[in-house]
Amino acid sequence: MENFDLDYALKQFPDVLKAVPMTLLVATVSLLLGFVFGLLISLCRTYKVPVLSQLGALYVSFIRGTPMLVQIYVIFFGTPMLIDYLNKQFGWGLNPYGISPLVYALLAFTVNTSAYQSETIRSALQSTEAGQMEAALSIGMTVRQALFRIIAPQAFLIALPVYGNLFIGLIKGTSLAFAVKVIEIMATTRIIAGGDYRFLEMYIDAAIVYWVLCFLVERLFVLLEKRFSRHEKVMP
Template sequence: MANFSLEYAIEKFPDVLKGVPATLLIAVVSMLLGTLFGFAIALCRMYKVPVLGKLCALYVSFIRGTPLLVQIYIVFYGTPSFIELLNREWGWQLPVQEMSPLAFALLAFTVNSAAYQSEAIRGALGAADSGQMEAALSVGMTASQGFVRIIVPQALAVALPNLGNIFINLIKGTSLAFAIKVVEVMAEAKILAGDSYRYLEMYVDASVIYWIICWGCERLFAWLEARFSRHERKIAA
């Protein structure tokens, strides 16, 4: 094995950086969509919606109990078969061949993210002070207004640390997207390593990039936590 070449690692660093947009796109989009679906799942489970609540609990259990890579493969190979079944049984014309690997990755990571976020959101909503809802109702707010204006902001402040961890795990998890031919940071490093046989240099480049992104995300969520904490203290005062 050739000795590690710092010069080569530095030279190829910009090439590995080309995968950053795809990495961030997968993480950000799946986080945002996962928040929406996760919130709905959390409400279904909190309010014990008949049938749906049980199905949501089963879904969360399955996602948390299986590896992300397995979920990616299930989505990648299972979605086209499911769409073809719908087209055949219902006479639909849903596109199958036009779906790109990136679309499958976004779907898989959203499915994964929603399950984990639902647990964080459910715990945060349960931790909100119920007395504040009673106070909101006493001043003329409706239950929905009190929930949106009082409970949700409190829950968001509580959930932010967990949501930050979930997002950072998504960033790192995007390294598995290369398994379905999505060219992100890890895929760029793997391609360059295969061309040059400089595997260590390329993987060091990739690790530095992931570390920088995750460090920036840690700082961002720390700032958001501090901002929401100050806002909650002002409201309490």
């Protein structure tokens, strides 16, 4: 520990904090977009939509069975090739090489989290009482009305703790965005450490920042869970 420079770590800490907005941007936007696609996949699988249900199951299996870093590289190198192919097929004039690294990162993390969110949503929907949908239909509600007025609020409360874990996982997972040149917390840490070869100091800075962020997110979801569960009756 004689070579550990605490003053250096403290001095560089503000520079690491400057990367927090980018980390939160990637994690938050990916979570929201992933929710949209995850919801669609989960509904198709829950209500056994022909073809789409099988495709959704295959998609979830593939994403959950491959490393996140591999998915990032596939999207990073595969997207320009796909755009080139579409340009040739349809006569488009899209520039496949002018895409921002942030777009690749958001796309990769959205693809990844949508698979996990679909399973979370599907489990939450299946955990609600099955007879509630039949009861709602019997009083004249449509499937859509019953889903959003009765089933969804209950499923939301069930899924909320899991979403806290998903968001924390996304925050930590953004450290892989450096692979596509997105300058987030881990990228900033490596860049600074590479200049002075003070890797331990910078990694400790990064660890502290990630820990604080995840702790705050954890507390936020605990508060949300308490707020939305106030209506539930406390069992004696």
